[in-house]
Amino acid sequence: MSILTKLLRFKASTWISLAVVVFALIYPQVAATNYTVYILNLVGIYFIAALGLNVLAGTTKQMSMAQAAFMAIGAYTSTILASKLLLPFWLSIPAGMLFAAFIGFLIAIPTLKLGGMHLAIATLGFMMLVSKITDALPITKGPTGLYVPSAKLGSFVLRGDRMLIYVIIIVAVIALIAANNFMKSRTGRVLTALGDNEVAAKAVGINVYKEKIVAFTICSAYGGLSGGLFAILLGYIAPDNFNLFVSIQFLAMVVVGGMGKISGAFVGAVILTILPEGLRGMKELKDIIYGVLMVLMLFVAPGGLVRIPMQIKNWQAKRKSRKAGDVQAAMQYGKVDKS
Amino acid sequence: MFAQLVVSGLAIGSLYGLVGLSLVLVYIAVENVNFAQGEMAMITTFIAFTLIKTLGVNYWLAVPITLLAALIFGVVFETVVIKPVANADHTTVIIVTLGVYVAMHSLAGLIWGHEVYKFPAPVTSEAFTVAGIAVSPVHLFALGVAMIVSLILYFFFKRTDVGIAIRASASDKVSARLMGISPRFVSVFAWGLGSVLGSLAALTIAPISFLDTNMMMSFFLKAMAAAILGGITSMPGALIGGLILGVTENLVGGYISSGFKDSFAFVVIILILLIKPTGLFSAPGQRSV
Numbered sequence: 001m002s003i004l005t006k007l008l009r010f011k012a013s014t015w016i017s018l019a020v021v022v023f024a025l026i027y028p029q030v031a032a033t034n035y036t037v038y039i040l041n042l043v044g045i046y047f048i049a050a051l052g053l054n055v056l057a058g059t060t061k062q063m064s065m066a067q068a069a070f071m072a073i074g075a076y077t078s079t080i081l082a083s084k085l086l087l088p089f090w091l092s093i094p095a096g097m098l099f100a101a102f103i104g105f106l107i108a109i110p111t112l113k114l115g116g117m118h119l120a121i122a123t124l125g126f127m128m129l130v131s132k133i134t135d136a137l138p139i140t141k142g143p144t145g146l147y148v149p150s151a152k153l154g155s156f157v158l159r160g161d162r163m164l165i166y167v168i169i170i171v172a173v174i175a176l177i178a179a180n181n182f183m184k185s186r187t188g189r190v191l192t193a194l195g196d197n198e199v200a201a202k203a204v205g206i207n208v209y210k211e212k213i214v215a216f217t218i219c220s221a222y223g224g225l226s227g228g229l230f231a232i233l234l235g236y237i238a239p240d241n242f243n244l245f246v247s248i249q250f251l252a253m254v255v256v257g258g259m260g261k262i263s264g265a266f267v268g269a270v271i272l273t274i275l276p277e278g279l280r281g282m283k284e285l286k287d288i289i290y291g292v293l294m295v296l297m298l299f300v301a302p303g304g305l306v307r308i309p310m311q312i313k314n315w316q317a318k319r320k321s322r323k324a325g326d327v328q329a330a331m332q333y334g335k336v337d338k339s
Numbered sequence: 340m341f342a343q344l345v346v347s348g349l350a351i352g353s354l355y356g357l358v359g360l361s362l363v364l365v366y367i368a369v370e371n372v373n374f375a376q377g378e379m380a381m382i383t384t385f386i387a388f389t390l391i392k393t394l395g396v397n398y399w400l401a402v403p404i405t406l407l408a409a410l411i412f413g414v415v416f417e418t419v420v421i422k423p424v425a426n427a428d429h430t431t432v433i434i435v436t437l438g439v440y441v442a443m444h445s446l447a448g449l450i451w452g453h454e455v456y457k458f459p460a461p462v463t464s465e466a467f468t469v470a471g472i473a474v475s476p477v478h479l480f481a482l483g484v485a486m487i488v489s490l491i492l493y494f495f496f497k498r499t500d501v502g503i504a505i506r507a508s509a510s511d512k513v514s515a516r517l518m519g520i521s522p523r524f525v526s527v528f529a530w531g532l533g534s535v536l537g538s539l540a541a542l543t544i545a546p547i548s549f550l551d552t553n554m555m556m557s558f559f560l561k562a563m564a565a566a567i568l569g570g571i572t573s574m575p576g577a578l579i580g581g582l583i584l585g586v587t588e589n590l591v592g593g594y595i596s597s598g599f600k601d602s603f604a605f606v607v608i609i610l611i612l613l614i615k616p617t618g619l620f621s622a623p624g625q626r627s628v
Contacts (some may be wrong), residue, residue, distance in 0.1 A: 291442025
């Protein structure tokens with residue numbers, strides 16, 4: 001077999017992923033402005049947060065409006081550990097992630113007994129609570145903001161976004177592989193079965209409640225992880241960085257990209273990070289377009305952007321069968337012969 | 340001080356309850372929470388403000404016009420935004436209303452800017468004292484509005500055919516359809532009426548809390564707390580929940596810490612959902628399979 005044929009065996013998605021990774025590795029070095037590299041960093045961070053939400057919303061079809069809250073928990077924990085205990089970033093960020101996961105676990109236990117709507121409202125309540133707490137706690141310095149120590153590897157300081165991006169890429173890739181493995185694992189498949197039909201899942205003996213808690217904990221862990229990275233990117237965090245709108249943004253990314261598919265989280269993160277930044281000039285219009293886009297996406301492509309090829313295929317198949325049905329009906333009434 | 344806190348708590352609480360009522364109304368009819376309710380109400384209030392201040396329309400004329408606008412707004416909202424996704428799962432509808440929430444919030448900012456305006460009230464805002472308690476006429480007005488609205492709604496849903504039809508549809512959509520009750524009508528009516536209620540509440544709130552694009556945000560969340568507290572399927576529950584929330588919130592603010600006062604509503608949400616998710620006043624819910 002020639003090399004060309006061997007190469008052509010790879011799916012389009014593999015090529016796309018490869019292209020993305022190569023782009024992400026090279027671009028920071030050749031980019032003209034720091035701003036674009038900053039955006040790239042932001043995309044990576046938001047992707048991680050959206051990935052977590054994807055695991056939750058995509059598999060169990062439950063919503064968490066508190067992703068920004070877990071981001072805040074991760075960010076503040078990591079920053080406080082780094083500045084007070086002088087922990088290096090590769091310890092403080094995982095610590096922040098674990099703490100966020102822990103809080104997520106605690107929250108999940110009581111709230112996951114509720115139905116979809118009630119869970120959304122409970123997470124909304126938690127989101128606002130965290131917002132107020134970060135404002136009020138003395139240790140987080142409230143609205144005046146908290147300075148984030150820069151990331152250091154030993155004595156080597158990761159100066160600037162062009163270096164941070166590599167950390168983010170590595171973390172994002174690991175997070176992606178972990179999420180993918182999780183969704184394909186027994187637990188992951190159980191959860192997807194859950195999302196499809198909770199009663200059937202219960203009927204085959206799946207502990208619905210326990211599995212939901214696992215999903216929620218993972219979601220909040222990813223939120224916390226992205227928060228820790230976010231803090232380093234910004235260098236300075238304040239409670240308003242993690243408000244309700246940010247949570248809604250993540251939900252939008254998952255839904256617009258495609259719920260339940262990791263590629264969906266990526267596409268959503270890319271589009272919904274780059275688009276608002278591109279529209280930065282028209283301040284108010286940016287949010288309006290954002291909201292309208294969210295709604296339109298759900299009308300036009302309820303499965304998300306990444307499912308559009310499948311949507312088109314389904315639509316074409318329907319058309320074909322309808323046409324065939326028409327011909328059949330016409331034949332029945334003797335209007336057309338078998339051509 | 341206790342009595343003072345209770346009295347002003349009742350006044351604010353009745354407003355929470357009024358907004359909560361609109362949330363419950365929509366929920367009863369279509370089993371979905373309208374996250375954009377607050378923002379829609381805020382926009383209608385701005386319309387009223389423009390009518391009164393810019394166009395010089397009399398307050399008592401502007402109010403019905405605004406309510407009519409709210410009705411149209413609600414109906415259009417239902418037809419354009421909700422109907423296409425009416426059969427989708429809760430998640431989709433939530434995201435849709437959230438999208439509208441974001442869009443409307445910014446739209447209002449775009450049209451009316453971010454200044455804070457003083458909204459005119461039909462009564463003076465000077466407080467008078469009764470038995471050592473300062474009472475503001477605006478608060479009394481709010482309480483009055485809430486009571487009148489609840490009475491009207493009570494009679495509507497218990498005694499009129501349309502009201503009973505809506506309750507029937509909420510209780511069992513299929514059987515209601517067999518009896519000739521159109522689910523489209525129920526949906527349109529609920530969203531329209533919910534929008535009117537929300538707008539009425541916002542018009543009553545605006546003189547108290549000033550008018551700006553953020554006015555409904557915290558109110559909306561507290562109204563949601565009130566509705567959850569009373570039971571999201573119970574309209575009197577929303578009102579009583581609102582009153583309870585208003586009073587306890589004030590007491591917490593007065594006796595424990597004023598910083599904590601704002602977060603209290605969210606603690607309430609979480610606590611109630613933990614302890615009795617169906618709320619204080621609704622029957623134990625059945626989960627449909």
